[in-house]
Amino acid sequence: MTSLRDETVALLQQLIRAETVNDGAIDSGNEWRAAAVLEEFFAGSGVELTRVEPFPGRVSVVARLGGTDPQAESLALVGHTDVVPVKAADWVHPPHSGELIDGEVWGRGAVDMLFLTASYAVIFKRLATSGFAPSGDLVFAAVADEEQGSRAGVGWFSENDWSTIAADNVLTEWGGARLGGVGSTAMTVGVGEKGAAPRRIVVRGDAAHASAPWGRSNAAVTLAKVIDRLQSRAPKPRISEQWLETLAALALPAELSTRLASPDTIDDAIDELSEHPELGELAPFVHAWTHTTVAVTIVEAGSKVNVIPDSGSISLDIRVLPGVTAEDVEGHLASVAAEFPGLVSVEGDWFSPANESATTTRLYAQIESTLAEFVPGAKPAPILGVGGSDARFYRLHGANAFGFGILSPGLTFSVARNRFHSANERLDLESIDLTVRGLDHVVRNFLSA
Incomplete structure (x- = not known):
């Protein structure tokens, strides 16, 4: 069987090549291309994907694996499929090539956040086809338009069709980097946003x-x-x-x-x-x-x-x-x-309040124990995102939402953050391996309780 890492890398490369660039216009994004990649990935697996298209071409796909206990907490893996524009002349390698060069996958979205979206898809498919019976529902959501406020993605679901993507707990972006430099054991976990x-x-x-x-x-x-x-x-x-x-x-x-x-x-x-x-x-x-x-x-x-x-x-x-x-x-x-x-x-009077999830929840405890298992001596460092993500909508609906990942030692907080929306965005294989295995560990343990 192909390893979690290798399957994630292959899917990540396809998602990068889908070139789902969101320039802010309602008719940009073309997330239908990423949706087509994911539909092909799940084809024949028995996983039923729900396709939602609130605006032409702005497609999100959602799957739900039903839990065995209606009272148990549910968990959603939520990743966006759109990426920000590029200036190709500033790139060493083509920005939508998804090339694997010297142990790194290159391309727009490699870090933000297609590697996580790919990881979520791989984990969901593995669990759904292995006979895993989660205690609570497990949701996979690959959503459009996060880079421009989510009006065609989770924001639209929030106002029009929340039940399709609803969950008690969420794992998403903004986690896994070492805070304090190479060798630090303080690992970021996104717990809120300003x-x-x-x-x-x-x-x-x-x-x-x-x-x-x-x-x-x-x-x-x-x-x-x-x-x-x-x-x-x-x-x-x-x-x-x-x-x-x-x-x-x-x-x-x-x-x-x-x-x-x-x-x-x-x-x-x-x-x-x-x-x-x-x-x-x-x-x-x-x-x-x-x-x-x-x-x-x-x-x-x-x-x-x-x-x-x-x-x-x-x-x-x-x-x-x-x-x-x-x-x-x-x-x-x-x-x-x-x-x-x-x-x-x-x-001006527009105001969007800050949001935050408590670090006393069962999911946060599972994140903490997983970090300690994968990174000796690791301690979670809960941080507020200074930008926005789809987690805010889940928190608005009362869910616990955390940014989780496990990046390689050299990919410190500053290094990782500087690759967001920048030229030469890329991610190393060790980070992909640690993250997808860490996510698999969190999901299996949280939904086996």
Whole structure:
């Protein structure tokens, strides 16, 4: 029988070659190609795939292996099949070739997240055809459109057909990398995601000829002052139980750990961490995991070099921690705007709250024991994703959702993250082998209880 690794590699290569590029348009993605690959993979196995196509070409496929105990917890393996666009000129090897070169599978989606989608399919097929009788339902879902908000994927299911993909527990992306560099035994497990509250600050001024600027209300100057206030009055840090668990897994020097655990000292400690020769790369993420962040991303003012601008705007990417509300965001920005009476207003009200799954669940315990079995001395490091994934929809419906994998020692958190959406995306065979066998171990043990 073909090994789990080799079967996963072969399917991964086919999924990469399907070229399911999602450029944001509702008619892009072409996930029907990945669905066709998976339908061929399951053909003749007895597994019945449900094909769902909410928009032309945006196809998801779902299978469910019924459990023996209606009261037992169910488990879903959820992977997306779309990938982000590429700039082919920046790649060493063709970006949709799926080539196996020097022990690595190359291609867009190799890391994000077709290797997991392939792993889920291989495990589900093996279990379904081996006579395995899960205690609770096992669901396999290969879904469309995760890269553009899931409006044609899990987001659509959430609003229109949740029962098809519903489960009590979920395994998905954002896990398995070593946090703290090569040799670290702190293994990331995705337990939640920060929320989002994009806003736009609008500034007013007085138009005038730029040759006589004195006394004029210059919108560009006001913009600069607003940006300065946003930086100097950034939201205070929050120390969560999740961060303390991650900090314990990192096993940093005691004095540094103590300072990173206190809201009074963490900012200075992050500065110190950034200078560390091996751990400095973690500093931006430690900051993001412990702060609601307000990032200035677009600044606009003026249209002609000799005219003082009478208006301008600042676009803000705001990512919120669990527990932070829309009212908190509005209050923070209102306090900044109040310093510029009559000149500054805030636009936008869209708010997506942060989400998080508890680390006291039975599935998390199974993840913890599996990591320890596959990586001697491993400790889970629960992290918040600073981007979004389909896990948020499951958490919205009350499910426990975790990002799980086991990557090779050299594929540290920073290295793995830098391959997301980048040129020359690739994944080594050891990571694929460890992950698919680790997943098989988790699924069999969790659904045999």
